[in-house]
Amino acid sequence: MSEEDRSRLYAWFREHTGEPLAEYLMSCLAPAPLSDLATKADLEQVDKRFEQVDKRFDRIDQRFDALLALREADRAEAAALREADRVERKEDLRSVKVHHYTVIGFIVALFVANLTFL
Incomplete structure (x- = not known):
């Protein structure tokens, strides 16, 4: 997921669920593509x-x-x-x-x- 997509998703979560829940949901998502993360x-x-x-x-x-x-x-x-x-x-x-x-x-x-x- 690109940084732009993450920003749009965060904005949508914040609009529909509120900032604390949007922060929590974004923290559960990987900050980079899974293929880029170390195993x-x-x-x-x-x-x-x-x-x-x-x-x-x-x-x-x-x-x-x-x-x-x-x-x-x-x-x-x-x-x-x-x-x-x-x-x-x-x-x-x-x-x-x-x-x-x-x-x-x-x-x-x-x-x-x-x-x-x-």
């Missing part, structure tokens, strides 16, 4: 589609969780590597200091030895 089968198809979408989102969530776990593992590994680098740099610094002091000592010894021979 239970339509709603079941929509529910199935939503279930499929939910499953896909669950798989995506699982992938994100796996990626987050990998990211945390990578962060932990990077932190361990940084700590190992710090320890190695400290050892290298100690080695450089020992070498530096050895060279300074050797130069001082040569200087002292040179003074004693003069």
